[in-house]
Amino acid sequence: MASLVSHPDEVKVVTKRFGKGATSLDRYLELDGYKAVQKALGMQPDAVINEVxxxxxxxxxxxGFNTGMKWSFVPKQSPKPKYVLCNGDESEPGTCKDRLILEHDPHSVIEGVMIAGLSVQAHVGYIYIRGEYRYLSEIMQKAIRDAYGRGFLGKNIFGSGYDFDVYWHGGAGAYEVGEESALMESLEGKRGIPRIRPPFPAVIGLWGGPTIINNVETLASVPHIILGGADWYAGLGPPKNGGTRLFCLSGHLNRPGVYELPLGYNLRKMIYDVGGGISNGRNLKAVVPGGSSTPVLTAEEIDVGMDFDSLAKAGSMLGSGGVVILDDTTCMVKFAQRIMKFYQHESCGWCIPCREGTDWLKKTLTRFHAGGGTKKDIDNIQYLAENMLGRTFCPLGDAAAMPTISIVKKFRKEFEDHLEGRPCPFEKAGAVRELPVMA
Amino acid sequence: MKFSDQFEQRFTEMLTHYPTKRSVLVPTLLFAQDEIGFLSDEVIHELAGRLDLTDLEVRNVISYYSMLTTKPRGKFNVQVCTNIACMLRGADELFEHCEKKLGIGHKGTTPDGLFSLEEVECIGACSWAPAAQVNYDFHENLTPDKMDRVLDEYKKKGTQ
Incomplete structure (x- = not known):
């Protein structure tokens, strides 16, 4: 479906089986498939956790939490069954990587779920895939059936005496469900309203049992770590930022696509070398480094390593790996408005700062972009967004506030250019669709 | 209330995957909607009965998920993503083009019942933007011209 790209700087770990027919179980086995889980079966659970x-x-x-650390929080003894839950609800704007993993290498996800299960002595795993990805659900269901057919799943896997079941589960359209506690609610057949934490899912998760929840790409990386060793994987990236990641390059680029690069890769190189530079000969204005919820970087801030710690130091986040490139024709007010429209639509309405904050911010930004803004609005937008930070049960409120704050701070002049009823300087006359919602 | 054999088979099997019955609810609602076209009162009542829930509890879940609908839609639901990555590559223009071409707006349905149109949030096709989904099929790297061809194909399929 989605086309593949490549670049000489890529380090193919998770993507190494892409385009090689690994959806077929036989082909997956030829390409070292299910070797890691067999190795893990011969290891002590704690040794698996330590390796990761x-x-x-x-x-x-x-x-960006350390995966092995997350697993180590699961209690050894539990009166309730333990579970592994793979999060394939990929919906963060700018992110389209889990889709490729599920499409090209579904067995690696199953294998990752199995290894995670072994490490905490769970016997059931669920792979949750967003409803829009119907074709991927079908690929995954077939992969699971095939694995059962060979005795890789079910009773006594690989003749080890260990039982492990993996099931597919589907969503029906909700960004919020990508948040781990909302994901569990959705899997339990409810509205995706987040749970109050603590207790964390590792202690009380699905149906009250300890639950490991990890992203598709995280779990697909695990078999490679078990086979290649922790040192090798850690050495691919800078300290404390092991391995590679799938960067989804999108926006105003000549060669958008999903590229697997080592963590710490320079953002400037990623844009101008890997992504082929800005399209139509335009200049760079801003970068969203890790999905729509991460603070934007300006064109002057792109000499940064794309890893968790370097981006945190630069005042942003690595997030989900969605790198969106904005050229100098982009209206930042419109961009902020579109981001807020998204969060307003997706807010579950549980926490008031998020429900009311996203709604007011959307209304204000829409009015502002349409020329109905006042000088006071600029500070109000900032004030409202800052007051959402850290005041909600789940990170959706933060996700809406962080990019907004960064855009107002770094592109205040563009807001001022919209004042006094002036039409958006970046749009053709009459192109404004949304009308002011209040005077 | 009659569902297909495939639906029943999948429903029975899925019930064995979870410790509680209601866990099958979300995917089952989508499968039911795929067969019936929308989640009618009858479908809601039937599924509520099977899962030991009240109709209201099922409606409560339906209203949360953006793909679920209690109103009939066109045979082909055209979902144009206008989120950031698509917006930067002309999604607003693409959506307007669809509005004109189909003569309907957001969440509208053509009088012949063939097409519905929807502006949707990120569908995970950012690197191949702008993108749209018609029912479950992805269409990527779209232009207004390419969109015309896509819609014409569906029209042909729907009127055959």
């Missing part, structure tokens, strides 16, 4: 911990693999969904 030492590999410095950090969550690829957005939060």
């Amino acid at each position: 911990k030492n590999s410095a693999l950090r969550g690829r969904g957005g939060a």
Whole structure:
């Protein structure tokens, strides 16, 4: 479906089987498939956790928490069954990588779920795939059936005496469900409203049992770590930022696409070398480095390593790996408005700062972009967004506030250019669709 | 209330995957909608009964998920993504083009019942923007011309 691209700087770990027919179980086995889980079956659970911990693999969904550390929080003894839940609800704007993994290498995800299960002595894993990805659900269901057919799943896997089941689960359209506690609610057949934490899912998760929740890319990386070793994987990136990641390059680029690059890769090189530079000979204005919820970087801030710690130091986040490039024809007010429209649509309405904040911000930004803004609005937008930070049960409120704050701070002049009823300087006359919502 | 054999088979199998019955609800609602076209009162009542839920509890879940609908839609639901990555590559213009071509707006349905149109949030096709989904099929790297061809194909399929 989605076309593949490549670049000489790529380090293919998770993508190494892409385009090689690995959806077929036989082909996957030829390409070292299901070797890692067999190796893990011969290891002590704690040794598996330590291997993943030492590999410095950090969550690829957005939060960037050390994966092995997350697994180590699961209690050894539990009266309730333990679970592994793979998060394939990929919906962060700018992100389209899990889709490729599920399309080209579904067995690696199953294998990652199995290894995670072994490490905490769980016996059931679920792979949750967003409803829009119907064709990927079908690929995954077939992969699971095939694995059962060979005795890789079910009772006594690989003759080890260990039982492990993997099931597919589907969503029906909700960004919020990508948040781990909302994901569990959705899997339990409810509205995707986040749960109050603590307790964290590792202690009380699905149906009250301890649950490991990881992103598709995170779990697909695990078999490679078990086979290649923690040192090798950690050495691919800078300290504490192990391995590679799938960067989804989009926006005003000559060669957009999903590229697997080592963590720490220079953003300038990523834009001008890997992505082929800005399209139509235009200049760079801004970069969204890790999906729509991460603070934007200006054209002067792109000499930064694309890893969790370097971007945090630069005042942004690596997030989900969605790198969106904006050229100098982009109206930042319109961009901020579109981001807020998204978060307003997706807010579940549970926490008031998020429900009301996103709605007011959307209304204000829409009015502002249409020429109905006042000078006071600029500070109000900032004030409202800052007051959403850290005041909601889940990170959706933060996700809406962070890019907004950064855009107002870094592109204040563009807001001022919209004042006094002036039409948007970046749009053709009459092209403004949204009307002011209040005077 | 009659669903297809495939639906029933999948429903029975999925019930064995979870410790609680209601866990099958979200994917099952989508499968039911795919067969019936929308989640009618009858479908809601039937599924609620099977899962030991009240109709209201099922409606409560339906209203949360953007893909689920209690109103009939066209045979082909054209979902144009206008989120950031698509917007930067002309998604607003593409959506307007669809509005004109089909003569309907956001969440509208053509009088012949063939097409519905929807402006949707990120569908995970950012690197191949702008993109749209018609029912479950992805169409990527779109232009107004390419969109015309896509819609014409569906029209042909729908009127055959």
